[in-house]
Every structure is written in structure tokens, then in C-alpha cells.
Amino acid sequence: MTLAERLARGPCLRLDGGLGTMLLARGLASGAAPEPWNVERAADVTAVHRAYVEAGAEAVQTNSFGGHPARLARHGLESRCEELNAAAVAAARAAGAAYVIGDLGPTGEYLPPVGKGEPDEWRRGFERQARALAQAGADGLHVETLSDLREARVALAAARLAAPGLPVLVSLTVERRPRGFFTLMGDPAVKALRALHEAGASACGLNCSITSADMAVVARQALDELPEVRLVFQPNAGQPEAVDGGWRYAQPPEDFARDLAPLSARAAALGGCCGTDPRFVAALARAVGAA
Amino acid sequence: MLPDPAAMCEAVVQGDAQAAERLARAAVDSDADLVAAVEQGFAAGLRRVGELWEAGDYFLPELVQGAEAMKAAMGVLLPALRGRTGPSRRGAVVIGTVAGDLHDIGKGLVGVLLAAHGFEVHDLGTDVPVEAFVARARETGARIVAASALLITTMQAQRELVRAVTAAGFERPPAVLVGGAPTSAAWAREIGAAWAENALGAARVALELTA
Numbered sequence: 187m188t189l190a191e192r193l194a195r196g197p198c199l200r201l202d203g204g205l206g207t208m209l210l211a212r213g214l215a216s217g218a219a220p221e222p223w224n225v226e227r228a229a230d231v232t233a234v235h236r237a238y239v240e241a242g243a244e245a246v247q248t249n250s251f252g253g254h255p256a257r258l259a260r261h262g263l264e265s266r267c268e269e270l271n272a273a274a275v276a277a278a279r280a281a282g283a284a285y286v287i288g289d290l291g292p293t294g295e296y297l298p299p300v301g302k303g304e305p306d307e308w309r310r311g312f313e314r315q316a317r318a319l320a321q322a323g324a325d326g327l328h329v330e331t332l333s334d335l336r337e338a339r340v341a342l343a344a345a346r347l348a349a350p351g352l353p354v355l356v357s358l359t360v361e362r363r364p365r366g367f368f369t370l371m372g373d374p375a376v377k378a379l380r381a382l383h384e385a386g387a388s389a390c391g392l393n394c395s396i397t398s399a400d401m402a403v404v405a406r407q408a409l410d411e412l413p414e415v416r417l418v419f420q421p422n423a424g425q426p427e428a429v430d431g432g433w434r435y436a437q438p439p440e441d442f443a444r445d446l447a448p449l450s451a452r453a454a455a456l457g458g459c460c461g462t463d464p465r466f467v468a469a470l471a472r473a474v475g476a477a
Numbered sequence: 478m479l480p481d482p483a484a485m486c487e488a489v490v491q492g493d494a495q496a497a498e499r500l501a502r503a504a505v506d507s508d509a510d511l512v513a514a515v516e517q518g519f520a521a522g523l524r525r526v527g528e529l530w531e532a533g534d535y536f537l538p539e540l541v542q543g544a545e546a547m548k549a550a551m552g553v554l555l556p557a558l559r560g561r562t563g564p565s566r567r568g569a570v571v572i573g574t575v576a577g578d579l580h581d582i583g584k585g586l587v588g589v590l591l592a593a594h595g596f597e598v599h600d601l602g603t604d605v606p607v608e609a610f611v612a613r614a615r616e617t618g619a620r621i622v623a624a625s626a627l628l629i630t631t632m633q634a635q636r637e638l639v640r641a642v643t644a645a646g647f648e649r650p651p652a653v654l655v656g657g658a659p660t661s662a663a664w665a666r667e668i669g670a671a672w673a674e675n676a677l678g679a680a681r682v683a684l685e686l687t688a
Contacts, residue, residue, distance in 0.1 A: 217577075299492075300541045364533030372536030426629050428659070433630050 189245070189285045189325040190353040193389045193416050198450040198474070199285075201420060201457025202238035202246045203466050207435075209234060209249070219261040224249055224273035231274075235281030241464035242471035243457070246283040247328055248274035250319065251291035255311040260294070267311075268318040275322035287355070288319030290329045290345065292337060300371075305340050312344035320349035330357040330420075331394045331459075333370040335378045342385055353388035355418055355455075359395045360404065367396075367404040376408050383415040391418030394459040397425060398437070398445035409452045416454035419446065423461030435461025439469035447473035480504055482518035485550070489522025490529070492542025494549035501553035511558050515593040519550045520676070523586050544582045551589050558593060566595035567687050568620040571613045571651070573601035575634035580627035583657065586676040587623060594680050596621075596687075607634060607641045614642070614651050620687050623654040623679065632659050636668040643669075652686045654679065 192199055209220050212230045223231050235246040253271045258264045271288070278286045290312065295303035316327055327345045332338040338356050345354045360367040360375045367375040375392060382390040392404060401421035408417055424437030439462075446456050447470060456474075458466045480503050488496035497519065504514040526543035529535040535543075570591050574584045581603050592598045599613055605624075614622050622642060626632040635655045642653055653670040656679055665672030671686060673679035 299545060300537055364531070366533075368533075368536065370537045372538065428629050428632065432633060 188353075189287070190388060192285070193326075193353055193355070193454045196454065198453050199455035200242055200244045200467065200471055200474075201287075201418070201455050202235070202243040203420075203458030203462030203464065204423075204460050205234060205247070205249055205251070207461060208237070208463060219252055219258065219263060220249055221253055221258065221263065221270040221274065222266075224270055224277050228273065228277045228280075231277040232280040235278050235283065237464045238467055239281050239283045241468040243283060243467050245285035245287050245325075245455070246278045246281055247287045247289040247330075248278045248319065248324065250274040250289050250315070251331070253315050253318075254290065254293050254308075255314055256293045256295060256307070257291070267314055271315055271318035272322035275319055275324050279323065285325045286323070288316070288322075288324035288327045290315055290319070290327060290341060292332050292334075296334065297336060303337075305336070308337060308340050309344045312341045313348040316345040316348035320352055324349075324352065326353040326355065326388070328355040328357065330355075331359045332357070333359050335369060335371070335373040335381060338378075338382060339385055342382060342387055346386055354386075355389045355391070356382045356387045357391045357393040357418060357420065358382075360392055361395055362400050362404075367392075367400075367407075375404050376411050379408055379415060379417070380412055383412065389416035389418050389454045391420070391453075391455075393418075393420035394422060396421055398423075398442045402445045402449065405449050405453065409449070417452075418455040418457075419449060419453055420457040420459045421446070422459050423463075423466060426461070437461070439465040440473075442466050443469035443473035446470055450474045480507055480509055480514075482514065482521065485514060485518025486522035486525060489519050489543050489546045489550070490525050492539060492546050494542075494546045497546040497550040498553055501550040505553060505557040511554055511561065512593050515551075515554060515589065516677075519547050519554075520586065520590060520593075523547050523582075524676075540582055544585055547586070547589065551592070555592050558595075567597075567684070569597040569599060569617040570621045570623055570683065571599045571601065571610055571617060571619045572623040572625075573605035573610060574603040574625045574627070575631050575638070576604055576606045577634065578626055578628055578631040579603045580625065580657070583627070583676065584623075584625035587625070587656065587673075587679040590676050590680040591623075591683055594684060596683065607637050610638055611641050611645050615645070615647070618649075619651045621654050621683055622651045623656070623683075626655070626657040626660060629659045632657065632664070635660070635664075635670060639668050639670050654682060654686065
């Protein structure tokens with residue numbers, strides 16, 4: 187079954203969890219771009235993906251969150267865009283997952299008045315990254331953690347153009363505000379998901395920023411109001427908590443799984459974001475199996 | 478006599494930089510109390526923007542537009558304030574948002590209010606490494622180093638800043654003033670810094686620290 191078919195028909199696809207924290211644990215310098223590891227430390231990247239596969243993830247998402255040329259440029263790596271994104275797919279493929287999803291993160295730039303982003307430049311960058319991921323053999327693409335619906339639309343259109351035939355998932359990141367769940371730019375969550383669906387996303391959803399408990403709330407709203415849309419949810423492992431000399435995510439995997447498992451009957455895919463690790467994926471797989 | 482503080486406030490709430498600049502110019506051209514124009518007019522507007530954010534009515538674009546209107550007004554008011562009071566009555570303040578943190582608005586408001594109260598404000602912007610705070614404090618002979626952090630993941634940098642200022646061996650060490658949503662009086666005590674809950678509080682604490 188292709189990824190597109192699986193997303194369309196179910197059952198709920200088991201995604202992986204956070205990548206960055208696991209790479210930091212293997213020695214990635216804080217603040218350094220993770221993408222060069224796809225070439226220089228490919229075995230470590232594959233090992234992280236494999237840990238997720240062994241925990242029950244059916245799909246792994248490539249180490250290319252910062253693989254947009256505009257983000258790579260901040261580390262002087264723009265010219266390696268194709269190489270690093272292709273290597274991300276190879277490192278993920280070697281982990282033996284049923285599906286490899288090419289991951290695309292935001293440009294890190296904003297439109298006026300917040301920033302000086304140029305949508306045409308964003309589009310060219312997303313096309314470049316999406317093409318590299320697709321040509322390297324990704325089974326689908328996931329544009330994720332976008333905080334502006336407008337950027338998400340640009341990315342979706344670019345990915346569909348550059349990777350014809352591949353399913354494209356799009357996830358926004360939202361915050362819990364006094365009047366509901368909104369992106370940073372003020373897009374209401376459910377309305378924005380509907381817009382992405384209408385713009386041709388194979389599946390769309392929410393990731394990062396919020397806890398599994400808040401995610402369960404907004405996910406139910408979305409599932410109830412958008413029964414025709416294939417939806418994907420990947421919350422964080424709670425909120426970061428200050429601890430002596432630093433911070434950490436402290437949510438027990440069982441709590442995370444308890445919040446998400448009831449969504450599995452209707453969601454297209456479930457997984458984790460920041461702070462989650464293979465224990466969360468395993469706990470979710472157990473909870474879904476028991477549900 | 479202050480020309481219409483309500484209009485100044487409203488210009489910031491509406492994010493109307495042109496109106497804010499025009500009102501600031503009118504205040505400068507009159508004999509108005511410019512500190513009052515900042516506090517009762519423009520800064521009150523920015524506080525209202527903050528309240529609208531808290532209430533969930535405003536989002537980032539509105540916050541940024543409000544801050545831009547504030548900046549436009551201050552671009553007119555600050556030179557005039559300096560002209561009236563003379564340079565740096567109260568000494569230099571180095572201010573910034575700590576490394577890894579891009580939150581600009583609260584820190585900007587503190588800078589503006591300190592400037593209105595006669596401090597010579599050196600705003601290093603956001604994502605500022607500890608070393609940059611210390612270096613600029615040395616250059617300017619700052620009496621206060623003020624650091625904002627809006628994230629639990631970045632507030633530890635305030636502790637590092639206190640340590641770095643102590644370790645730098647200033648002849649007359651600047652006070653370290655910290656603030657930002659996740660910070661608290663207890664946190665400031667723990668790391669050995671002064672603390673303010675909000676921008677007006679920061680101006681008050683800064684005045685106390687340099688009294």
C-alpha cells in the first residue's frame with residue numbers, strides 16, 4: 187500500500203517522535219544545524235530512526251526540518267541543500283521503516299509587518315527542498331511546524347509542484363489562547379486546516395507547541411468539524427520545565443499515550459514532536475492496541 | 478499641558494505609525510511634558526496592546542504593528558527628551574533579550590521607558606550572547622545591564638549573565654536587572670539579580686538602583 191493510500195484509508199499511521207533532542211544526546215552541538223549529520227554521522231541518524239521503528243513507528247520523518255535553503259543559509263550550507271536533503275532520505279531509508287516521509291520545516295522568516303519574508307523566494311526554496319527529497323525516494327512529504335497559514339499554503343503548492351504524485355502532509359503549530367487554538371499569526375486552527383485541505387493537502391494537522399492534553403482538545407474539534415479531512419497530530423511531551431541548570435520535558439509517555447490513543451479511530455496519523463522519544467511511540471502503540 | 482494622550486494611546490493600539498509620529502511631533506512642538514506623553518500616551522497604548530494580546534484578541538502582527546507605532550513616536554520623542562534634559566542624566570543601561578530568544582516587544586518597551594526617564598539606553602536587540610552584554614557594559618560604563626527572557630528554555634541565560642558580570646571584574650559593577658514572563662522575584666533572588674514584573678516596574682527599579 188502506498189503512503190497516499192494508507193493516509194486515505196487508514197488505519198491510523200504510527201509516526202515517529204522528536205529527532206533533535208535524540209541527536210543532541212548523540213553529541214550534536216546545541217545550536218548547530220542537524221542536517222550535515224545526514225552525511226557526516228549518517229549512522230547516528232539512522233540509529234535514531236531505527237529506535238523509532240523498533241518502538242513501533244511505521245513511518246519515519248527525515249532529518250531535514252531545517253533543510254529549506256533560507257535556513258541552511260544561516261549556517262552557510264545553502265549550496266548543500268540537495269545533498270543534505272537527499273542524504274536525509276537515505277539515512278531514514280536505512281532504518282527499515284515501511285514509509286519514509288521527507289520533512290520540511292518553516293523558512294524561519296515572516297511576512298510583513300512581523301518580518302521581511304518574500305513568498306516567491308520561499309516558494310523557490312520549498313520547491314528545491316521538496317524536489318531533492320522526492321528524487322531521493324521519499325514516499326511522501328510533510329511540511330510541519332508552520333505558524334503562518336500563508337507560508338503553509340506557499341509550501342504546499344511548492345511541494346505539490348516539485349513532487350507530483352507524492353502525498354503532501356501539512357501541519358501547523360498552534361497555541362492555546364483565551365479564545366481557542368490559533369497560530370502565532372492569528373489563524374484559527376480548524377479553519378486553517380480546512381483551508382489546507384481545500385488547497386490540496388493529502389492530510390493536514392497540528393504539531394509541536396502544545397501538550398498532548400491540549401492537542402486532544404483541538405484534535406477533537408477538528409475531527410468533529412472536518413470529517414472529510416485526513417488529520418494528523420503530533421504534540422510535544424508536555425511543556426518544558428525549568429530544572430537545575432537547564433530545562434527538560436517531563437511528561438510520562440503513558441500520559442501522552444492516554445491523551446492521543448482515543449484519536450486513533452478517526453485520525454490519519456499520530457506521533458510526537460519535541461521532547462518525545464521512542465518510549466512515547468511505544469506507549470502510544472500499546473495504548474492504541476489496547477483501545 | 479499634554480496634547481491628547483488618548484489619541485497617542487489609540488495610535489499605538491491601532492498600530493498606526495504615521496499618526497503616532499504626528500502626535501509625537503505635536504507634543505514636541507508644544508510645551509508638553511514628554512515623559513507624561515510617553516507614560517500616559519504611547520506606553521499606555523502599548524500596555525493596552527499587551528492586554529488585547531492577553532485577552533486573545535490580538536496576535537503577533539498586531540503586537541508588531543503596535544510596537545512599530547511606539548517606535549515611530551519614540552524616534553521623535555527621544556531626541557527631544559535628550560535635548561531638554563541633557564545627555565544621560567542617570568547613566569547608561571545596556572538592554573537586550575538573551576541568547577536563543579527572539580522576543581522583542583517587552584524588552585523594547587522597557588528600553589523606551591528607561592530612555593524617557595533619562596537613561597542612555599543601549600538596546601542590543603534579541604538573541605544577545607552574554608559576552609555582548611558584558612562587552613557593551615564595559616564600553617559604556619553602564620550602571621545597569623537589563624536582560625529579558627520569555628522562555629523557560631532561555632531564562633537560564635540570565636543566571637549566566639549575572640555570573641559573567643561578576644566574573645568580569647568591573648571597577649564599578651553594573652546592576653543586573655531581569656524580567657520576562659517565566660521570571661519571578663524568587664528566580665531573581667536565586668540568581669542574584671534585580672527583577673521587575675513589567676515595563677513600568679522596570680523603570681521604577683532602575684531608578685531605585687541608580688538613586
